[in-house]
Amino acid sequence: MGGLVDQIESELEDLHAHETSPGMAAVAVELAKAIVASDAPTAKAVVADKLRTIMADLRRQAPVESKGDAVDDVAQQREKRRSEASKRASGG
Numbered sequence: 001m002g003g004l005v006d007q008i009e010s011e012l013e014d015l016h017a018h019e020t021s022p023g024m025a026a027v028a029v030e031l032a033k034a035i036v037a038s039d040a041p042t043a044k045a046v047v048a049d050k051l052r053t054i055m056a057d058l059r060r061q062a063p064v065e066s067k068g069d070a071v072d073d074v075a076q077q078r079e080k081r082r083s084e085a086s087k088r089a090s091g092g
Helices: 003-015 022-037 041-061 070-089
Strands: none
Touching: 003 022, 003 041, 022 041
16 A cells, blocks of 8 residues: 555554554554545645544553563663672672
């Protein structure tokens, strides 16, 4: 259908939007298709604004990934440093 539609589908998949908000996800895909199909710049701008709003809502509703984020990385590094310091302090 087009690069935009593929990109929206990919982001919706990353956000798990088809599970959490299937109706909004379907509307987002249809809006992306409408943008690709239209030749009218004004219509594209209006639809793009609606798509942006829906995608922002879907991003806010997306489940929070509990593993692999920056906070986890910092915590893992801190634990590693503590473990190494403990080994050095005990003569190991």
